[in-house]
Amino acid sequence: MARGKDKGLKSTVALVPCSSYDPERVYQALKQGLSLIGGIEKYVCREEKVLLKMNLVREADAERAVTTHPVVVEMLARILAEEHYIDVSAGDSGGFGSSVRSMERLGMREELTKYGCRMAPFDEAVRTEYPQGIHAKEFMLARDVTEADALISVCKMKTHALEHITGAVKNQYGCVQGKHKAAGHTRYPSAESMARMIVDLNLLVRPRLYVMDGIVAMEGNGPTSGDPVPMNVLLLSTDPVALDSVFARLVYLDPEAVPTEVAGAQMGLGTWREDDIDLVTPDGPLSMLSAVKKYGKPDFRVNRKKGKAEGIMNTVTFLRFLKPAPRIDADKCRRCGVCVESCPVEGKALRFSKGRDHPPVYNYRKCIRCFCCQEMCPHKAIYVRGRR
Structure with missing residues (x-):
């Protein structure tokens, strides 16, 4: 070992x-x-x-x-x-x-x-x-x-x-x-x-x-x-x-x-x-x-912020909604469903709740911010941004 x-x-x-x-x-x-x-x-x-x-x-x-x-x-x-x-x-x-x-x-x-x-x-x-x-x-x-x-x-x-x-x-x-x-x-x-x-x-x-x-x-x-x-x-x-x-x-x-x-x-x-x-x-x-x-490349685009303490983020419920969250660019989304299929949450944290003619919709109460949807999207339609 x-x-x-x-x-x-x-x-x-x-x-x-x-x-x-x-x-x-x-x-x-x-x-x-x-x-x-x-x-x-x-x-x-x-x-x-x-x-x-x-x-x-x-x-x-x-x-x-x-x-x-x-x-x-x-x-x-x-x-x-x-x-x-x-x-x-x-x-x-x-x-x-x-x-x-x-x-x-x-x-x-x-x-x-x-x-x-x-x-x-x-x-x-x-x-x-x-x-x-x-x-x-x-x-x-x-x-x-x-x-x-x-x-x-x-x-x-x-x-x-x-x-x-x-x-x-x-x-x-x-x-x-x-x-x-x-x-x-x-x-x-x-x-x-x-x-x-x-x-x-x-x-x-x-x-x-x-x-x-x-x-x-x-x-x-x-x-x-x-x-x-x-x-x-x-x-x-x-x-x-x-x-x-x-x-x-x-x-x-x-x-x-x-x-x-x-x-x-x-x-x-x-x-x-x-x-x-x-x-x-x-x-x-x-x-x-x-x-x-x-x-080196000083203008390399990467998140340089240090994360919040895990204990605080997990115990204070309302702070969960301030954490960065995945979002869908409707103009880029092709409604392929890969993001929905990739979501690991039981019952799914995003669905085609408005039909396949529209992008999937997130339920942020279910979303665990694993960003699997963003990672698997083949069309660059999902990005991660902090919530207000």
């Missing part, structure tokens, strides 16, 4: 510049990044069953920056093939639809097959107990996860309505098999409780390595309805909290505003503190200040 970060040891994060998804450029950048942290063989044995756990939140074209870009996953598969790893697969449990279909839409089948990498369907759930968990004691994991010897988490640099950002730590929620993910939102409805559950999940499945696709990130209304923005970096680390803290600082976001960062540090998964992180690049070590100056 995986353990958290050992105290007293610094975490290394490799930052490699990469300005396009040209396969050869990405391949060379990944090779550089892996070399900076000791090489792939330091973390994964050749005889092990390796799973490249990407972000396939829902079906989308690569240029929208909704998913981990296929070239990053394909070039990792190429590197593993060249290093004679013979049992490699790639996949994720998306929030809606088939993960295999998502990979096929991204054109991955032929390229992965070329490098001997299979597409993992993540379509079967296995009840997995975790008695060591601090906040969560059991998960319904995808069988592809439970049968893998080693996970490599290949995440995407994106904003997130609930957790501010989704990156290395949050990526592991896709290890929960798809139809069971909605139950997690109802059981852990707040950003803080969801973050602690996800940290427990990381400590259970504990990927050997985390690779972040930040060549083109998503800002604004993430994690699926935001806008692509070049960040021109790949980040690699064995510490997901440290990696996400570098991401946060590059977009001028205080890591302490990110629930998964706070929970990750408190529960021993990793560190977000600058003094505990060694940042390395192909040109040598780099201070965080220099990295932010060289690669």
Whole structure:
């Protein structure tokens, strides 16, 4: 069973510049990044069953920056093939639809097959107990996860309505098999409780390595309805909290505003503190200040506000109505019903109460502010805004 970060040891994060998804450029950048942290063989044995756990939140074209870009996953598969790893697969449990279909839409089948990498369907759930968990004691994991010897988490640099950002730590929620993910939102409805559950999940499945696709990130209304923005970096680390803290600082976001960062540090998964992180690049070590100056984007659109104390928000009933809430842009809504289907609340917190000729209508007394509707909307019609 995986353990958290050992105290007293610094975490290394490799930052490699990469300005396009040209396969050869990405391949060379990944090779550089892996070399900076000791090489792939330091973390994964050749005889092990390796799973490249990407972000396939829902079906989308690569240029929208909704998913981990296929070239990053394909070039990792190429590197593993060249290093004679013979049992490699790639996949994720998306929030809606088939993960295999998502990979096929991204054109991955032929390229992965070329490098001997299979597409993992993540379509079967296995009840997995975790008695060591601090906040969560059991998960319904995808069988592809439970049968893998080693996970490599290949995440995407994106904003997130609930957790501010989704990156290395949050990526592991896709290890929960798809139809069971909605139950997690109802059981852990707040950003803080969801973050602690996800940290427990990381400590259970504990990927050997985390690779972040930040060549083109998503800002604004993430994690699926935001806008692509070049960040021109790949980040690699064995510490997901440290990696996400570098991401946060590059977009001028205080890591302490990110629930998964706070929970990750408190529960021993990793560190977000600058003094505990060694940042390395192909040109040598780099201070965080220099990295932010060289690669940062101060106008990156992300929620930079720190959340209210969870206890206050949960015990004072009327404050619930002041929390940010999902809203529908009627001009963009196509009445497809994906948001209604994605709502995890029993009895649904939004319905076509005015008929299918009109957008769904929210019952904010039922809404738990999990933002699954906003995350799954394929038409960028749902956004999150504070209520008066």
